[in-house]
Amino acid sequence: MTELITKIRGAEAVIKCLKEENTEYIFGYPGGAIMPIYDALYDYPEINHVLSRHEQGAIHAAQGYARASGKTGVVFATSGPGATNLITGIADAMIDSTPLVCITGQVASQLLGTDAFQEIDIISISMPVTKWNFQVTNAEEIPEVLAKAFYIASSGRPGPVLIDITKDAQFALADFTYEKCTKIRSYKPVPTVSTDAVNEAAALINAAKKPFLIFGQGIILSGAEQELKTLIEKTGIPAAWTILGLSALETAHPLNVGMLGMHGNYAPNVLTNECDLLIAVGMRFDDRVTGNLNSYAKQAKIVHFDIDPAEINKNVKADVAVLGDAKASLTMLIEAVDKNNHGEWLAKFRSLEAKEIEKVQQKDLYPGEGPISMAEVIRVVNEQTAGEAIVVTDVGQHQMVTCRYAKFKNTRSKITSGGLGTMGFCLPAALGAKLGAPDKTVVAVIGDGGFQMTIQELGTLFQTGANVKILILNNEFLGMVRQWQELFFEKRYSFTEMSNPNFVQIAKGYGISGKTVRERADLESAVTEMLQHPASYLLEVMVGKEDNVFPMVPTGASVSEVKLGPE
Amino acid sequence: MSKKTYTLSVFTENKVGLLNRITAMFTRQHINIDSIAASESEIDGIHRYTIVVTESEHAVEKLVKQIEKQVDVLKAFFHEEEETVYQEIALYKLPASITQELGFFEGLIRKHNIRIISIEKDFLVLEKTGHRKETQELLELLQPLGLLEFVRSGRVAITKPMATLESYLI
Numbered sequence: 001m002t003e004l005i006t007k008i009r010g011a012e013a014v015i016k017c018l019k020e021e022n023t024e025y026i027f028g029y030p031g032g033a034i035m036p037i038y039d040a041l042y043d044y045p046e047i048n049h050v051l052s053r054h055e056q057g058a059i060h061a062a063q064g065y066a067r068a069s070g071k072t073g074v075v076f077a078t079s080g081p082g083a084t085n086l087i088t089g090i091a092d093a094m095i096d097s098t099p100l101v102c103i104t105g106q107v108a109s110q111l112l113g114t115d116a117f118q119e120i121d122i123i124s125i126s127m128p129v130t131k132w133n134f135q136v137t138n139a140e141e142i143p144e145v146l147a148k149a150f151y152i153a154s155s156g157r158p159g160p161v162l163i164d165i166t167k168d169a170q171f172a173l174a175d176f177t178y179e180k181c182t183k184i185r186s187y188k189p190v191p192t193v194s195t196d197a198v199n200e201a202a203a204l205i206n207a208a209k210k211p212f213l214i215f216g217q218g219i220i221l222s223g224a225e226q227e228l229k230t231l232i233e234k235t236g237i238p239a240a241w242t243i244l245g246l247s248a249l250e251t252a253h254p255l256n257v258g259m260l261g262m263h264g265n266y267a268p269n270v271l272t273n274e275c276d277l278l279i280a281v282g283m284r285f286d287d288r289v290t291g292n293l294n295s296y297a298k299q300a301k302i303v304h305f306d307i308d309p310a311e312i313n314k315n316v317k318a319d320v321a322v323l324g325d326a327k328a329s330l331t332m333l334i335e336a337v338d339k340n341n342h343g344e345w346l347a348k349f350r351s352l353e354a355k356e357i358e359k360v361q362q363k364d365l366y367p368g369e370g371p372i373s374m375a376e377v378i379r380v381v382n383e384q385t386a387g388e389a390i391v392v393t394d395v396g397q398h399q400m401v402t403c404r405y406a407k408f409k410n411t412r413s414k415i416t417s418g419g420l421g422t423m424g425f426c427l428p429a430a431l432g433a434k435l436g437a438p439d440k441t442v443v444a445v446i447g448d449g450g451f452q453m454t455i456q457e458l459g460t461l462f463q464t465g466a467n468v469k470i471l472i473l474n475n476e477f478l479g480m481v482r483q484w485q486e487l488f489f490e491k492r493y494s495f496t497e498m499s500n501p502n503f504v505q506i507a508k509g510y511g512i513s514g515k516t517v518r519e520r521a522d523l524e525s526a527v528t529e530m531l532q533h534p535a536s537y538l539l540e541v542m543v544g545k546e547d548n549v550f551p552m553v554p555t556g557a558s559v560s561e562v563k564l565g566p567e
Numbered sequence: 568m569s570k571k572t573y574t575l576s577v578f579t580e581n582k583v584g585l586l587n588r589i590t591a592m593f594t595r596q597h598i599n600i601d602s603i604a605a606s607e608s609e610i611d612g613i614h615r616y617t618i619v620v621t622e623s624e625h626a627v628e629k630l631v632k633q634i635e636k637q638v639d640v641l642k643a644f645f646h647e648e649e650e651t652v653y654q655e656i657a658l659y660k661l662p663a664s665i666t667q668e669l670g671f672f673e674g675l676i677r678k679h680n681i682r683i684i685s686i687e688k689d690f691l692v693l694e695k696t697g698h699r700k701e702t703q704e705l706l707e708l709l710q711p712l713g714l715l716e717f718v719r720s721g722r723v724a725i726t727k728p729m730a731t732l733e734s735y736l737i
């Protein structure tokens with residue numbers, strides 16, 4: 001008898017595991033196959049549950065939460081359509097290395113493989129987009145499997161894990177003891193840094209005349225922001241960021257030379273093909289960063305620091321590869337490099353920057369006349385948030401403009417869907433970010449197109465009462481696609497123009513105040529009103545319909561062929 | 568880059584669905600699998616896959632890193648032909664009438680080191696182990712003689728240069 005009393009249902013074991021992992025928030029949506037777990041959750045008011053309006057919204061919110069807080073995001077969904085609705089978010093988390101534990105309900109184990117109601121083989125479907133996944137059919141396995149799930153999701157290069165739990169396993173009674181997982185024999189998440197490799201890298205750095213450091217999200221994931229700063233300050237090396245590395249180094253740092261890649265800054269793109277040493281840290285040489293690989297930094301020696309051995313030599317061959325956690329590697333590197341400065345080389349970045357300011361930025365940021373530009377909206381936000389806000393974006397022109405112009409003082413302040421480029425990411429991710437960093441102002445910069453992909457999450461915002469500033473940059477176009485049509489398809493605007501609803505009115509329906517700005521004269525006060533409003537607020541700014549984002553490295557071109565304008 | 572034959576040895580935990588996860592890596596990189604064999608290894612609970620591909624070294628290196636990155640994969644190696652000792656097995660089903668040509672049949676068995684593993688009223692089954700080239704030669708020889716069925720296994724291979732598997736398990 002006493003034995004029976006200590007046994008608990010698998011469903012309750014799931015919740016107890018989450019408690020053991022200090023889960024603050026679950027982002028989810030219930031349904032038949034996960035009902036026992038939801039029922040168990042009912043008795044644990046200390047864990048908050050955010051009810052989204054669509055499972056995609058739940059998972060993007062969990063991503064935003066994870067990226068703002070550095071903790072693992074937790075997602076619940078039911079079997080069948082609930083589980084398949086998670087796939088886009090799982091893929092997004094996979095490619096952007098975001099730690100998530102997704103728990104899906106599954107039909108009872110005796111029904112597996114029978115095409116039962118809402119049965120879907122989510123293990124197979126999610127396999128290529130999960131770091132690990134596992135189907136639990138036995139309640140006894142739950143503590144061990146969930147402990148592994150949290151360990152795998154958050155260790156090494158983080159990523160999404162999916163645990164599918166059959167309904168009978170949720171109902172079954174089992175003993176509960178929880179032990180955190182700290183080791184799996186087949187899994188080596190953090191390679192030990194090789195002193196030899198660090199010394200080789202240091203020797204190249206010490207000898208280089210024109211060294212250039214490029215960094216990605218690896219800095220943020222490993223918490224190596226201070227080490228990065230110390231390293232570049234000691235060596236005087238200019239540093240540029242990938243879109244996911246943004247905010248790891250304050251934008252105003254004198255050695256921060258801007259953004260790399262397709263819509264990055266002029267100087268770092270051009271000078272990639274002029275440096276004599278390229279030091280890549282925690283980044284993966286994505287094609288949007290490198291442009292044409294055949295003419296990418298061919299003149300330079302390459303040093304690549306990464307935690308993931310599969311990234312070494314994947315796209316760009318490294319002369320020296322340093323495997324390991326960025327913080328550990330950079331700590332060792334700082335000791336091994338000479339104090340130096342590269343004033344003349346840095347001046348080269350600044351002089352190319354001046355060219356970009358003159359040709360592009362000045363008229364982007366201060367157009368003075370004509371329609372409002374996206375960039376000037378971001379400038380006004382910068383002026384009023386002083387680089388302290390978390391800025392989340394959706395995908396498109398407004399994303400590139402925001403990444404180019406937003407100013408940041410703190411790490412984990414920029415959240416965007418980089419690798420997958422998932423429209424609809426922003427609104428739910430911003431909600432999650434606010435819950436993950438409640439003391440921060442969170443500004444969600446969204447296009448008119450992407451907003452309508454997850455617009456239903458206004459309901460989640462309404463219900464949670466979270467305070468998110470929604471800034472719609474409305475060009476009445478799927479702007480980024482339109483830009484490509486203009487530049488590469490003879491302006492044949494095939495299905496990119498949008499007839500939009502009244503966004504302010506829709507927000508009102510959800511109890512969210514808002515306003516539309518059409519005139520430049522109203523912009524500053526409207527941004528102030530948005531930021532000072534005590535609750536969520538939607539500000540729609542009508543911007544130039546056919547504005548383009550420049551600079552641009554056209555597909556297939558070399559980074560040094562970056563264009564400052566359409567000609 | 569020139570393509571060559573490489574033998575991949577993949578050591579994994581024994582988990583449902585893991586083969587799926589591994590073969591998905593080949594699909595993603597658009598690499599065709601020439602042959603595949605799965606079995607236990609010398610260590611209890613650890614499985615080994617032997618997979619043969621014809622690819623450039625760079626592509627294989629990338630592929631193997633992606634495979635090794637999988638949580639339940641202990642270790643993955645790739646080796647060139649010279650670095651492996653390997654064997655395949657082929658079975659040939661032939662009409663019983665072939666034994667009528669007595670001299671020829673005996674010569675065939677001796678020359679190709681064939682084992683007869685089953686004799687039925689209407690047919691017999693021959694077995695030959697060896698490299699693909701050898702089992703292929705025999706196949707081509709038997710085809711005109713009314714070959715009824717043919718099957719060849721995936722390659723199994725032992726690699727020459729390799730630390731013991733245990734040394735990777737710490």
Ligand SMILES: Cc1ncc(C[n+]2csc(CCOP(=O)(O)OP(=O)(O)O)c2C)c(N)n1
Pocket residue numbers: 394395396397398399421422423424446447448449450451473475477478479480481
């Ligand atoms: C889910 C999804 N579908 C399609 C695309 C392709 N796409 C990239 S940007 C873009 C246009 C986005 O339009 P909008 O949200 O209005 O932003 P804008 O570019 O106008 O700032 C599209 C359709 C995508 N990235 N994601």
Ligand SMILES: [Mg+2]
Pocket residue numbers: 396447448449473474475476477478479
């Ligand atoms: Mg738009």
